[in-house]
Amino acid sequence: MILDGKCPTGPIQDTWDKHRFDMKLVNPSNKRKYKVLVVGTGLAGGAAAASLGELGYNVEAFCYQDSARRAHSIAAQGGINAAKNYPNDGDSIYRLFYDTIKGGDFRAREADVWRLAQVSNNIIDQCVAQGVPFARDYAGYLDTRSFGGAQVSRTFYARGQTGQQLLLGAYQALMRQVKVGSVKLFSRREMLDLVVVDGVAKGITVRNLISGEIEKFWGDAVILASGGYMNVFYLSTNAMGCSVTATWKAAKKGAFFANPCYTQIHPTCIPQAGDEQSKLTLMSESLRNDGRCWVPKKKEDCDKPAAAIAEDDRDYYLERKYPSFGNLAPRDIASRAAKEQCDDERGVGPGKRGVYLDFQTSIDRVGESTIKERYGNLFQMYEKITDENAYNQPMRIYPAPHYAMGGLWVDYNCMSNLPGLFVLGEANFSVHGANRLGASALMQGLADGYFVIPNTIAHYLAGITPGMVKDDHPEFQKSVEEVTGQADKLMSINGKKTVSEFHRELGKIMWENVGMARSEASLNNALKKIPALREEFWQNVKVTGSKSEINSQLENAGRVADFLEFSEVLTKDALNREESCGGHFRTEHQTADGEATRDDENFTYVAAWEFKGTDKEPELHKEPLKFDNVKLAVRSYK
């Protein structure tokens, strides 16, 4: 099937305004008759639930955490982009649009990206009004800094905790709606199924993580804002509870999964220290404003302390390879460059999988106190984890799985191919193409939640009668039985291996074969190993306790079971995409000096996969991408 994103046409700068006028509205007094379910309370879900509640819709919001404030958006550090052009350095909506399309390696839809760039400025205003304490100068004006893939300073920030502050803004707006009763919040609930009636999304089935009860909820529309799937690699910068479960369950009910092979490996994370490690910790990209990446030029220097290596014996490889962007090269490029140095046996630290991020030049230039003010909390976090003081010696960093550009396929209205199912934020695939630029995830989450969905959901709801299908429909009962059946099955296997052991094994398969560099051979290897591991899981997993109480083993078992299915689709997508673009790097497709080579003639499309059954081939649907406003070009940061 050829998919249509239903993007508005005409001059791009007018598309969103024109589209908003063309869409239908719901009369204010009718809004309360519609019930909308929102899964996830991060930036996208929290902002959507709060905004829809304010408009008067009857909203029910769900999160697996104990409080809506703890969604993983909270961990975003560096900042949020907007095209304000306050520094007078040449920024504009067009430039943010262009940088995002180019940063994504020309694999995103123009209209969606334009809208994102356009509403980016509203987001900053909105957050300021909520009391988000952005960094300001002594005169009181908003301060900005630079991020990778941009030559302007357009990133607004709140120390190294921008995600926390933006999320608390959305959370507080949400709490205000909970107080007035327009939003009902269900915490410690995990969505385990999407209820589809006659091809239309009409509700969800969740597990109450405290009582273990399986509960059903009906809605006139369902919004998934459940984040990304990078824990498929086991070790990632995601929170422990982040999973593909909500989106994968929707995929199993017919929603198409788009571009799953576009995975972002973040260049600046603290290197892995041991086998028992449960997660990797990000060091914000903003550090590359003042930190310089280097490795020793000579292999024999790798074991020496950094201070003992002479300036001339250091290879500032990003500055050498990409003189115009230097240390602010985009993430995919910076990650691959780090891997390249380590593969060349010039890595540093335990296992030699690390590169230096050195602040000495900046400390000499602006002083330690200024560096402390900019990144104090990151240096402190680094010290707690590694026991090293990064003011006196360079940080050691290495790339780690961080963000999923792929996600459920949505049209311009953020609606999936299943009518009534909307997908926002990291959970959808829409704006970042094959590589997301730094400080753009916060921008997308809030754009979708505050400014896109309140408009586009009205257009859908205006066309349906509220409350036509409720939870007494037989599909709900069927879904509850399926979900209960899976829990029973997981509890009954009583095998020999723990859930974490399976998750670790899957992570290893994925990282080694479908990680930063992929080849036909490695992908086929993964496609042999994943089904075997999945089979073993269903024979040999051990889950203790009972299903009718808190049982984190059971929760994790469900998540790993979904990763074991989803990882296969991710790998198949990577195998299908015979080109290198953004975060997807196929070793067969590179230039002599190791740069990615795209194949625009054959792969300028969105790959949307339809689930056909666990052991059946998924079906590929294509949405061709058209570029009328930017010229497809080789992406160069040299």
Add this chain to the structure above:
Amino acid sequence: MNLILHVWRQKGPNEKGRLDQYEAKNVSPDASFLEMLDEVNEGLIKSDIEPIEFDHDCREGICGTCSQVINGIPHGPDKLVTTCQLHMRKFKDGDHIYIEPWRSKAFPIIKDLMVDRNALDRIIQSYGYTSTHTGGIADGNAILIPKVEADEAMDAAECIGCGACVAACPNASAMLFTSTKVSQMALLPQGKAEAALRVKAMVEQMDSEGFGNCTNHYECQAACPKGINVSFISRMNREMMKAMPK
């Protein structure tokens, strides 16, 4: 290193709890405290013992989910960290470690080391916001906020809502938590309009949840993983006095 753990086990909110003893063997000093517990749990599962339930999520010290009293101190012996950022190099081979949940009437125990902290959400619901709604907002630079005020608001806003302040306080007071939001909003021009209404509503909610009062022990500041200063409690009290006649 090898350690002896004494862990609070409690089946449910109304069950009786007890300290059970477990061994943690061959623990790496580079492991985090929760990774050490993960390994202990893996061993328990294999011996058919129900693993220890504890709250955790981001494991980088920002989500505020993890919540363990370690050797009598919320988040353990290291300064300015959450439990998940506490590393085993802070302990010695052969140490006995006592692990308990947050203790407060307002935080009922759910199971083992997990407690219910929704009381903190209800304090925010009571007025921990500006009554703005999405859209129709003036430019972010329309109201200037000098750096000094913006920075102080940010100092308050750093609160991660973990509840260590409550767990550390002999009175189980939530004054530090509540005062951070009151102060952040009172310091910013956007929050000033509702400052009086806000502080009254939030303090009233705090009291009705069963949190105790502040008697200046400053244990909250000592336990706070973000190092939030008790001066915000003074600011909240001043805001309360200003609000009284209104």
